Amino acid sequence: MTTDTRTLAHPIHVVGAGLAGSECAYQLASRGQRVVLWEMRPDRSTPAHSTPDFAELVCSNSLRSDDPHHAAGLLKREMEAFGSLIIGAAREAAVPAGSALAVDRDLFAASVTKTLEEHPKIEIRRTEVVDFPEGKVVMATGPLTSEALATRLGDLLGSEYLYFYDAIAPIVEADSLDYDILFRASRYGKGGDDYLNAPMTKEQYDHFYDELVKATVLELRDFEQNLFFEGCLPIEEIARRGRETLCFGPMKPVGLTPPDGSRPWAVVQLRQENLAQTHYNLVGFQSRMSWGEQKRVLRLIPGLGSAEFVRLGQIHRNTFINSPTHLDKHYRLKSEPRLRLAGQITGVEGYLESAATGLLNALYLSLEASSSSAPEPLPANTALGALARHLTETPAKRFQPANINYGLFEPLGLRIKKRERRAAYAQRAQQELVSWASRAGFDITLAPFQTQDAPLEAASGATASSANHSS
Ligand SMILES: Cc1cc2nc3c(=O)[nH]c(=O)nc-3n(C[C@H](O)[C@H](O)[C@H](O)COP(=O)(O)OP(=O)(O)OC[C@H]3O[C@@H](n4cnc5c(N)ncnc54)[C@H](O)[C@@H]3O)c2cc1C
Structure with missing residues (x-):
C-alpha cells in the first residue's frame, strides 16, 4: 500500500x-x-x-x-x-x-x-x-x-x-513522611512492596472522618452541582455517603497487613511518583477541600503528621x-x-x-x-x-x-x-x-x-x- x-x-x-x-x-x-x-x-x-x-x-x-x-x-x-x-x-x-x-x-x-x-x-x-x-x-x-x-x-x-467536574489528588515529599508508622506492601502481595501504607485504628479513622466531613470545601455554583464523575469523586464527597464508605473505597484495609500482624481499620495508600522516590501521591485522595484544610486534615493520617505537600488536590472542568x-x-x-x-x-x-x-x-x-x-x-x-x-x-x-x-x-x-x-x-x-x-x-x-x-x-x-x- x-x-x-x-x-x-x-x-x-x-x-x-x-x-x-x-x-x-x-x-x-x-x-x-x-x-x-x-x-x-x-x-x-x-x-x-x-x-x-x-x-x-x-x-x-x-x-x-x-x-x-x-x-x-x-x-x-x-x-x-x-x-x-x-x-x-x-x-x-x-x-x-x-x-x-x-x-x-x-x-x-x-x-x-x-x-x-x-x-x-x-x-x-x-x-x-x-x-x-x-x-x-x-x-x-x-x-x-x-x-x-x-x-x-x-x-x-x-x-x-457536556461537562462535569473532576478532582486531583495531592502529592507529598517522601522525606517528610514517618517511616516508623508507614509500611511497605502491595494489596494481597501483588507486585511486591511497591506502596507505602498508612494504617489507621478505628479511633484514628473516626477522628480523621469527623474532621474530613466538616472541612471547608470550595463551593460549586448551582449549575455545577452533581457534576462529578463517579470514578473520580473527591474524598470528602465519598465520605459524605456514610461513615464506613471510605473503608470500602480508597481506604479499604483488605489485603494489607502491617509487619506486626495487626488488622488496621482503614489504610491510606501512597504510590511512588518519580524514579528518584522523592514524591508520593495519595491514591484516591482527590479533593476540593480548601488548601489550608487539606493540609490540616491530611496530616491527621498516621505517618503524614509532618507531610510537606508538593501539590494539593484541585477541582477542574472536564469538557467532552x-x-x-x-x-x-x-x-x-x-x-x-x-x-x-x-x-x-x-x-x-x-x-x-x-x-x-x-x-x-x-x-x-x-x-x-x-x-x-x-x-x-x-x-x-x-x-x-x-x-x-x-x-x-x-x-x-x-x-x-x-x-x-x-x-x-x-x-x-x-x-x-x-x-x-x-x-x-x-x-x-x-x-x-x-x-x-x-x-x-x-x-x-x-x-x-x-x-x-x-x-x-x-x-x-x-x-x-x-x-x-x-x-
Ligand atoms: C486535573 C485533571 C486530572 C486528571 N487526572 C487523571 C488521572 O489521574 N488519571 C487519568 O488516567 N486521567 C486523568 N485525567 C483525565 C485525562 O486522562 C487527562 O486529562 C488526559 O491528559 C487527557 O488526554 P488528552 O490528550 O485528551 O488531553 P491533554 O492531555 O489535556 O492534552 C490536551 C493538550 O491540548 C492543549 N490545548 C488545549 N487547548 C488548546 C488550543 N486551543 N490550542 C493548542 N493547544 C491546546 C493543552 O495545553 C494540552 O497540552 C485528568 C484530567 C484532568 C484535567
Whole structure:
C-alpha cells in the first residue's frame, strides 16, 4: 500500500500535544504523513498543566493495570502492536507500582517531547489555536480545551457542551513522611512492596472522618452541582455517603497487613511518583477541600503528621462532547468530516484511553490516505474498537465518559468460568485485531503473553504482515 502523494502535500493538523495528540502525531508521522502539531503551552497553560512538555500527566502517574488480561492491560498490548509512542515511553520511564504501569512523569513527558521534536515529518507550532486550520484536523485539546477553541467547537456542533467536574489528588515529599508508622506492601502481595501504607485504628479513622466531613470545601455554583464523575469523586464527597464508605473505597484495609500482624481499620495508600522516590501521591485522595484544610486534615493520617505537600488536590472542568450524536465510527464530526476528535474530549476517560483514541484516529487517517473507500472500523471485540463503539453507539441520552473495561465489549456468548473469562476476552480481542490488521494492511506483531488462567495459544506472538504499514 502506498501513501497518496496528494495527502503528503497537505499536512494533517493535530491540535493539542497531550496524550492523544502526541500519540496521533507520532503514528501519522511514522506512517509517512506530514504533521503540524499545535500546542499552546507554555505561552498559555491550563489550570492543571505545569510544564511545557508534551503528554504531561496532570494528576496520577499511573496508566492503570498492566495485567494482560485486564482490559487496560489488553488495550496497552493492542497499542504496542502498532508501535505506540505513549506506551513505549511509559515502559522506559516505569516506576514500581504493583501490577499497574506507573511512570516517572518528568522522564515520561521529556521522552515523548524529544521524540516528537526530533521527528522529521512533524512541525511543531507552539501557539493557541483559536479556529480550525484548513484541511484535515485532529482536535485533541483535552478536558481543558482553551476557551476560544471550545467556543468555536460549540458553535460548530450547534448543541450544548457536556461537562462535569473532576478532582486531583495531592502529592507529598517522601522525606517528610514517618517511616516508623508507614509500611511497605502491595494489596494481597501483588507486585511486591511497591506502596507505602498508612494504617489507621478505628479511633484514628473516626477522628480523621469527623474532621474530613466538616472541612471547608470550595463551593460549586448551582449549575455545577452533581457534576462529578463517579470514578473520580473527591474524598470528602465519598465520605459524605456514610461513615464506613471510605473503608470500602480508597481506604479499604483488605489485603494489607502491617509487619506486626495487626488488622488496621482503614489504610491510606501512597504510590511512588518519580524514579528518584522523592514524591508520593495519595491514591484516591482527590479533593476540593480548601488548601489550608487539606493540609490540616491530611496530616491527621498516621505517618503524614509532618507531610510537606508538593501539590494539593484541585477541582477542574472536564469538557467532552456527546460523541454518539456528533462522531461517526472513524472519529470524524458528522457535520464536518475533515475534523476529527481524539482524547478525553470525545468522552473517553483516562490517559491510556485518550492516547488510544489518538492512535486509532491516525490509523484511520492513514487508511484514508491510501484508499478512496471508508476504512473498515476496528471490531468492537478489540479494546480499541470497544472504546470507539462506546463513543459512537451508546444511546446519546445515556452517554457518559468511560474507562476501558470488558463491559464495553460484545459479551462472549459462551458459558465460561469467571476466572477464565478475562483471558477469553483477551484472546478473542487479539485474534480479531490480527485479522483486522491483516485485512487493512497493517504490519503488526502482538507480543506473546502467557496468562495466569489459560495459555493464549492462538494469539500468542500472532502477526499480521500482509502489507506495508510500518509501526
Ligand atoms: C486535573 C485533571 C486530572 C486528571 N487526572 C487523571 C488521572 O489521574 N488519571 C487519568 O488516567 N486521567 C486523568 N485525567 C483525565 C485525562 O486522562 C487527562 O486529562 C488526559 O491528559 C487527557 O488526554 P488528552 O490528550 O485528551 O488531553 P491533554 O492531555 O489535556 O492534552 C490536551 C493538550 O491540548 C492543549 N490545548 C488545549 N487547548 C488548546 C488550543 N486551543 N490550542 C493548542 N493547544 C491546546 C493543552 O495545553 C494540552 O497540552 C485528568 C484530567 C484532568 C484535567
